[in-house]
Amino acid sequence: TPTPTAEPTVAPTAEPTQETAAMGEGEPVQVALVLDGAIDDQGWNQAGYEGLMAIQEQFENVEVAYSESVAIADMERALRDYASQGYDFIILHSSIAKDAAINTATDYPDIMFLWTDGDTTLDNLAVIRPMSHEASYLAGLIAGSLTKSNIIGMVGGIDIPSTHRSYAGFAQGVAEVNPDAQVLVNWIGSFLDVSAGNEAARSQVEAGADVIFGNGDGQNIGVLTACAETETLAIGAVRDQFEVAPAVVLTSVEWGFSAGIARVFGDYLAGDFTGQFYEISLAEGADLAPYHDNADKIPQEVQDLVDQKRQEIIDGTLVIPVVDFAEE
Amino acid sequence: MLEQIFSVTFLTGFLAATLRIMTPILIAALGEMVTERAGILNLGIEGIMIIGAFTGFTGAYFSGSLWIGFLCGGAAGALLGLAMGVLSVRFKANQIVAGLGLWILCQGLASFLNRRIYGLVDVRPSVDLLPAISIPGLSRLPILGETLFSQNVVVYATLLAVPLFVFMFKRTSWGLNIDAVGEQPHAADAAGLDVGRLRYLAVTFGGLMAGLGGAYLALALFGLYTDDLSTGLGWMAIAVVVFGKWRPWWIVGGAFIFGAANALQYRLQAMDFPLPYQFTLMIPYVVTLIIVIAFGRGQKGPSALAAPYERSDF
Amino acid sequence: MANPIGRWLGRDSGDVAERQGMPGWLSTVAIVLLALAIGALLILATGADPVVAYQALVVSAFGSVNGFAETMVKACPLLLAGLGVTIAYRAKFWNIGAEGQIYAGGIVAAAVGIYVTGLPAIIHLPLTVLAGALGGALWGFFPGYLKARLKVNEVITTLMFNYIVILLTSYLVHGPMRDRASGITISPQLQLSAWLPTVIARTRFHAGILLALLMAVVVFWLLHKTVLGFQIRAVGENERAARVAGINVSRTIVWTMVLSGALAGLAGAAEVAGLQHRLVDEFSPGYGFLAIAVALLGNLEPLGVVLASILFAALLNGADAMQRAAAVPVPVIFVIEGLVVVFVAARFLKRRA
Amino acid sequence: MNENAAIISLDGICKKFGPVVANHDVSFDLRVGEIHGLLGENGAGKTTLMNILYGLHQPDSGHIHVGQQPRQIGSPHDAIALGIGMVHQHFMQVPTLSVIDNVILGLPNEREPFLDRPRARERLEQIAATYGLHVDPDALIWQLSVGDRQRVEILKALFRDVRVLILDEPTAVLTPQETEELFKIIRGFVDHGLSVVFITHKLEEAMSITDRVTVLRDGHVVATRPTADTSMAELARLMVGRDVLFRIANGDQRQPAGDTVLQVSDLRVTSDRGTPAVQGVSFQVRAGEIVGIAGVDGNGQTELVQALTGLRRSVNGSIRVGTADVTGASPQHILQQGVGHIPEDFDDALIGEFTLVENLALDVHYAPPFSRRGVLNREQMRRSARELIRRYDVRAPHENVKAKTLSGGNKQKMVIARETSRGPKLLIAAHPTRGLDIGAEEYIRGLMLQLRAEGMAILLVSAKLDEILSLCDRILVMERGRIMGEIPRAEADIEQLGLLMAGIEA
Numbered sequence A: 001t002p003t004p005t006a007e008p009t010v011a012p013t014a015e016p017t018q019e020t021a022a023m024g025e026g027e028p029v030q031v032a033l034v035l036d037g038a039i040d041d042q043g044w045n046q047a048g049y050e051g052l053m054a055i056q057e058q059f060e061n062v063e064v065a066y067s068e069s070v071a072i073a074d075m076e077r078a079l080r081d082y083a084s085q086g087y088d089f090i091i092l093h094s095s096i097a098k099d100a101a102i103n104t105a106t107d108y109p110d111i112m113f114l115w116t117d118g119d120t121t122l123d124n125l126a127v128i129r130p131m132s133h134e135a136s137y138l139a140g141l142i143a144g145s146l147t148k149s150n151i152i153g154m155v156g157g158i159d160i161p162s163t164h165r166s167y168a169g170f171a172q173g174v175a176e177v178n179p180d181a182q183v184l185v186n187w188i189g190s191f192l193d194v195s196a197g198n199e200a201a202r203s204q205v206e207a208g209a210d211v212i213f214g215n216g217d218g219q220n221i222g223v224l225t226a227c228a229e230t231e232t233l234a235i236g237a238v239r240d241q242f243e244v245a246p247a248v249v250l251t252s253v254e255w256g257f258s259a260g261i262a263r264v265f266g267d268y269l270a271g272d273f274t275g276q277f278y279e280i281s282l283a284e285g286a287d288l289a290p291y292h293d294n295a296d297k298i299p300q301e302v303q304d305l306v307d308q309k310r311q312e313i314i315d316g317t318l319v320i321p322v323v324d325f326a327e328e
Numbered sequence B: 001m002l003e004q005i006f007s008v009t010f011l012t013g014f015l016a017a018t019l020r021i022m023t024p025i026l027i028a029a030l031g032e033m034v035t036e037r038a039g040i041l042n043l044g045i046e047g048i049m050i051i052g053a054f055t056g057f058t059g060a061y062f063s064g065s066l067w068i069g070f071l072c073g074g075a076a077g078a079l080l081g082l083a084m085g086v087l088s089v090r091f092k093a094n095q096i097v098a099g100l101g102l103w104i105l106c107q108g109l110a111s112f113l114n115r116r117i118y119g120l121v122d123v124r125p126s127v128d129l130l131p132a133i134s135i136p137g138l139s140r141l142p143i144l145g146e147t148l149f150s151q152n153v154v155v156y157a158t159l160l161a162v163p164l165f166v167f168m169f170k171r172t173s174w175g176l177n178i179d180a181v182g183e184q185p186h187a188a189d190a191a192g193l194d195v196g197r198l199r200y201l202a203v204t205f206g207g208l209m210a211g212l213g214g215a216y217l218a219l220a221l222f223g224l225y226t227d228d229l230s231t232g233l234g235w236m237a238i239a240v241v242v243f244g245k246w247r248p249w250w251i252v253g254g255a256f257i258f259g260a261a262n263a264l265q266y267r268l269q270a271m272d273f274p275l276p277y278q279f280t281l282m283i284p285y286v287v288t289l290i291i292v293i294a295f296g297r298g299q300k301g302p303s304a305l306a307a308p309y310e311r312s313d314f
Numbered sequence C: 001m002a003n004p005i006g007r008w009l010g011r012d013s014g015d016v017a018e019r020q021g022m023p024g025w026l027s028t029v030a031i032v033l034l035a036l037a038i039g040a041l042l043i044l045a046t047g048a049d050p051v052v053a054y055q056a057l058v059v060s061a062f063g064s065v066n067g068f069a070e071t072m073v074k075a076c077p078l079l080l081a082g083l084g085v086t087i088a089y090r091a092k093f094w095n096i097g098a099e100g101q102i103y104a105g106g107i108v109a110a111a112v113g114i115y116v117t118g119l120p121a122i123i124h125l126p127l128t129v130l131a132g133a134l135g136g137a138l139w140g141f142f143p144g145y146l147k148a149r150l151k152v153n154e155v156i157t158t159l160m161f162n163y164i165v166i167l168l169t170s171y172l173v174h175g176p177m178r179d180r181a182s183g184i185t186i187s188p189q190l191q192l193s194a195w196l197p198t199v200i201a202r203t204r205f206h207a208g209i210l211l212a213l214l215m216a217v218v219v220f221w222l223l224h225k226t227v228l229g230f231q232i233r234a235v236g237e238n239e240r241a242a243r244v245a246g247i248n249v250s251r252t253i254v255w256t257m258v259l260s261g262a263l264a265g266l267a268g269a270a271e272v273a274g275l276q277h278r279l280v281d282e283f284s285p286g287y288g289f290l291a292i293a294v295a296l297l298g299n300l301e302p303l304g305v306v307l308a309s310i311l312f313a314a315l316l317n318g319a320d321a322m323q324r325a326a327a328v329p330v331p332v333i334f335v336i337e338g339l340v341v342v343f344v345a346a347r348f349l350k351r352r353a
Numbered sequence D: 001m002n003e004n005a006a007i008i009s010l011d012g013i014c015k016k017f018g019p020v021v022a023n024h025d026v027s028f029d030l031r032v033g034e035i036h037g038l039l040g041e042n043g044a045g046k047t048t049l050m051n052i053l054y055g056l057h058q059p060d061s062g063h064i065h066v067g068q069q070p071r072q073i074g075s076p077h078d079a080i081a082l083g084i085g086m087v088h089q090h091f092m093q094v095p096t097l098s099v100i101d102n103v104i105l106g107l108p109n110e111r112e113p114f115l116d117r118p119r120a121r122e123r124l125e126q127i128a129a130t131y132g133l134h135v136d137p138d139a140l141i142w143q144l145s146v147g148d149r150q151r152v153e154i155l156k157a158l159f160r161d162v163r164v165l166i167l168d169e170p171t172a173v174l175t176p177q178e179t180e181e182l183f184k185i186i187r188g189f190v191d192h193g194l195s196v197v198f199i200t201h202k203l204e205e206a207m208s209i210t211d212r213v214t215v216l217r218d219g220h221v222v223a224t225r226p227t228a229d230t231s232m233a234e235l236a237r238l239m240v241g242r243d244v245l246f247r248i249a250n251g252d253q254r255q256p257a258g259d260t261v262l263q264v265s266d267l268r269v270t271s272d273r274g275t276p277a278v279q280g281v282s283f284q285v286r287a288g289e290i291v292g293i294a295g296v297d298g299n300g301q302t303e304l305v306q307a308l309t310g311l312r313r314s315v316n317g318s319i320r321v322g323t324a325d326v327t328g329a330s331p332q333h334i335l336q337q338g339v340g341h342i343p344e345d346f347d348d349a350l351i352g353e354f355t356l357v358e359n360l361a362l363d364v365h366y367a368p369p370f371s372r373r374g375v376l377n378r379e380q381m382r383r384s385a386r387e388l389i390r391r392y393d394v395r396a397p398h399e400n401v402k403a404k405t406l407s408g409g410n411k412q413k414m415v416i417a418r419e420t421s422r423g424p425k426l427l428i429a430a431h432p433t434r435g436l437d438i439g440a441e442e443y444i445r446g447l448m449l450q451l452r453a454e455g456m457a458i459l460l461v462s463a464k465l466d467e468i469l470s471l472c473d474r475i476l477v478m479e480r481g482r483i484m485g486e487i488p489r490a491e492a493d494i495e496q497l498g499l500l501m502a503g504i505e506a
């Protein structure tokens, strides 16, 4: 079992409906998680780890294990290792280890695999696809409404489909409420580099940005501290990042991984698991984080607008397109 | 785009960013300069900076005093420098391997301690940042005044230390002895100097500076610690030493150029510069490369650099 | 001496390894054990069981056919890049750019493996591997040339070249070489005709490993039996004397780096054609840096490099297994790795580099 | 302390390097105010013995007394504290630093840690005046001629208030004039109460300046004699273990010299310092003759040789070897024209970490029979090496030891063996007998004559006038980068050469 140092926070949106009674007091269900980064990176990997913790908390008679900081080159070995040890449910939390996921799942048809942010499914391989662009669109509405300079910043980590999607949704939101606003874009080429995030955000502040969307991961710590220091409004990502800079973080685009992972596992226990795409959408845990202490910085009509659009998206009357890459 | 570049906010911001980026590199590079001039190549300073950041932050967090933080960072760095000294002087280790080993070890150690002490948290503990000090009068100067004369005390101290380093190498026996030991340890030995001891001192000092550079990241730039606070600054410091021809002012120049290239790179991207971002990210490295090719030719460095000293080689 | 620390640490004379009078390999083993012992204390401190952990390490590295195969899979890039570093360091060319050369090799090998179509495997595969060598060679050539002709310090150039090519890889997989059909940022798969075949069924033991072992023999032969190897060593040991004796020093340095880069490039090609079958971001987790430790731990002799690369591979894979079997946190594993490198550096390397 | 009291005595010193016994049960004493010569063939153990006294090596057994007190000398630091100074065979200087910095290196001063250069300069001038040792204190070491570096080395010792001064082959790199000057200085030391150990291979020097001599052979003391009671012949016999010829007859000028092998026209070369070092030199060397270049060291000989061998670019003029124009050619190309090169420092010709076999093949390894198609033939290299080691009498346990373990003289023999055995048509030899013992010197001089007889063209650069006079057919005197005159040997005499070397045209 993993080191119990964590106090995992679990977004309470997904309902742990299924019970483990079926498995009774018999063999515990063994769940493993393989991560490409450290579990305390305050972003992507920590979210994945929280998913594992959510499983442990919400379901009885499960046994969990994880491998962190597994290099791409070692991904397949790590998966096979768990598979050969008889783990029942193996989660791969790394978007680019495609062949590792497919090869292992193919060789172990009796084991269920979950690949977060992947692009291919098999009978025993499901994929969680974060629909972060929807929440990002809502964040864009806020940013577009609040900017006075009409310059908004976006500091991204690496330009991959899920972050790009998020950026595109954000830009759409901005454009909708404020066609005059311009979005400055910095990709810093890393999901970890705190100082790069910090410097990029500062350069945007100097260029006039008065709201900055930190569209990333560990490096968002750098982005948000830069915003706190320059007293620039900020929006976090992946998890609720309010606490990083309480003075300026309006909200965060939560990707909903932990809820998503727990939900898929619930399906698995209930026997509903199929190799399908799980889209974690607004209704299912990917959402804007609460405004916390900064609600008063967002005018009521903006809050109302956000609520209205959220409902439209959930109802399906409003569809935010998925833009994986801008021009192709 | 051009108007943007020549605007005052752009310039002040650009300069401030340059100073911010260059300071930790400069601190570490000045220390590494001393180490290398004594003949030891410490490739582990990236690791030492990480440890410096961690211990610096931890010291400040628990004591509530940034100065104790810096003290801790410096002390931990010095200790690791001394360890490198033991490896290279006492055990005549291959310095390249020892340095790489130290780097790996420090990364592990910092992240291990970080988890042990702070656990897996939702929100990183943080400390207040080192405040900027405006120098009365000067900081009111138009355009550059605000950037150059409202920095934190470490920036001032670092820049003021540069002439001290020059003085040390030109006018004191410390500098002379260090140079002799790095250039011709046999001759230094024959002149009655204790080669090993001088090398211990130099490499310990280099570690101290790297530790301070790391503490600077945690205490003056971010106010918190993460395992990825320094992504390659220590390596840049090593490059800057070579680039700066092992001479203090040149090293300042090298750090400045690297800092400026970085600062520019972020700004170009935000201006929608028509290059894939990976290429704008390359700018600092390409600039460094071009400048070394253009101006840094034929730099050999201390003759005995990275060579363990053995008397029996007579 | 008024300095008690100095007295304790001893003065700059004598050779520790010699004083201890232990044969080299025995003391190497002893030192690895010592590092592991210190590691055991750390593991205890985290609350895990060191016995279980180390058992997992050994079993995973050598306890089964698959474990052995995986160890060799890991040893492959370390060995190839380590051989490259060996050649460079024999010429006293401080190449810390093996990492970049691995990437350069991977890029070119991937390009040939993906976009050259319609060839039978017997042509396509060698072509792909060769392309990798060529890519690495090119990435080694520049710093070699800059040093030989313009006296530009190689520590800077190789370091900068690392950053540049790693960013270039990222650009390629996100842009021109991205698999349009896929939703993630990786290149398409190599043509099957460009895959290094699997040698041991039901494992990932691929032909690149045999290539690496073959290269160790080739490098041994090169260094000790050929004119070029002789010249490389001569330039490394005493450049002036080499020049006086009529050896073309610049030419030798350029060739050194071409070969050094080519070997690291082969490592990249082997990773791409033997393992990933695609170009992916960060496909080398620092093999080029570890290769330096491997090469020097192997005392810059190919046979030594083979052993050192296997030792490191076993340790790296075993470390992963420790994490899984005994919940040893990854940072502790880094610490143990660092300790091994440091101890070995300290104790047994002779003055070759 | 009375006149005959020993200020230093070494008792039963033994020192081994691996299998090599460098010193075996050596006892040696130095009396107050004496100049004690230490003689022996190359590798006899002279340097080792003195390094032990200076704290650079620790003896395996034996005792050291300084001023009747038993002492442990753990490092040069200890030796200096005891008033012992040493001028090393290889200069112990930091080339990038100035003379003054080298002199004060390691010395405490009152204003520590600040350097007090003005005071040091004062004292340096004082010493310079007392002993007549003048060097520019601000010059960087690498810019100095060997003679000046020698003086710096002595100044360093004097600056440290030594009572005992060890001079390890101080005259090896000096011209006769410089040597004379040095002798005056050394006599001055004794007058000031110093005691001196003087290591040399030159018996005349030993005879003229020492009070007593000790002879070492194979690490053993063979004899200690008052100089007055011995002769050069006896010393030579003690050193070598057989009788030695002192004058090698040049032999008759048999057939007239043959075709021109080396033709140098109006050559101009710049030194490292950027100053003109060779200023329009023209001369030729024909097959079957030895042409000597005499001159005080530092007058452009080094740069001339480097230009001729392709190691340094010339700024003007041309160089032809045989029919080939080799101006600006690479060393490789020039050597391939049939040129052998003995550089002035054997460290520039040998690779310490390489075995003797490898070193002896360094310039021929790329061609058959030592290699074919880029692959070495190790067996052939080994066979050839054994033969050369035997023929040139290189003293080494076997052919697979590293070159760095050889004594200076044997290293030099290695270089000569390699460069002459290839059968070049032109041999450029810079100070080929520098640092060699008399046996080796005799051998090498004889060899040069033999090579000449075989039709080789030889350019000999030497600071030893007796060597020039006894070997050369024609003598060129170089002074400040110019050739001051050419003298056929038959007409040459030492006085005239001396004048030319001093820049006074005859």
Ligand SMILES: Nc1ncnc2c1ncn2[C@@H]1O[C@H](COP(=O)(O)OP(=O)(O)OP(=O)(O)O)[C@@H](O)[C@H]1O
Residues within 6 Å of the ligand: C227, C228, C245, C246, C247, C248, D331, D332, D333, D335, D336, D362, D363, D364, D366, D367
């Ligand atoms: N004088 C020399 N000293 C050392 N190595 C040499 C020398 N001459 C040639 N070599 C080496 O021997 C090998 C073959 O040399 P050679 O000059 O015969 O080659 P080549 O076929 O003419 O090719 P190239 O024109 O490129 O020199 C090369 O590796 C070269 O570097």
Ligand SMILES: Nc1ncnc2c1ncn2[C@@H]1O[C@H](COP(=O)(O)OP(=O)(O)OP(=O)(O)O)[C@@H](O)[C@H]1O
Residues within 6 Å of the ligand: B312, B313, B314, D017, D018, D020, D021, D022, D040, D041, D042, D043, D044, D045, D046, D047, D048, D049, D089, D405, D406, D407, D408, D409, D410, D435
């Ligand atoms: N550091 C060393 N390692 C191994 N052998 C050595 C070392 N130093 C000296 N020797 C060996 O010890 C012996 C004595 O050498 P030493 O230098 O004392 O001779 P020397 O009398 O000074 O000769 P020369 O006249 O050539 O200077 C030689 O055989 C030499 O090869």
Ligand SMILES: [Mg+2]
Residues within 6 Å of the ligand: D046, D047, D048, D089, D168, D408
């Ligand atoms: Mg000697």
Ligand SMILES: [Mg+2]
Residues within 6 Å of the ligand: none
């Ligand atoms: Mg040729």
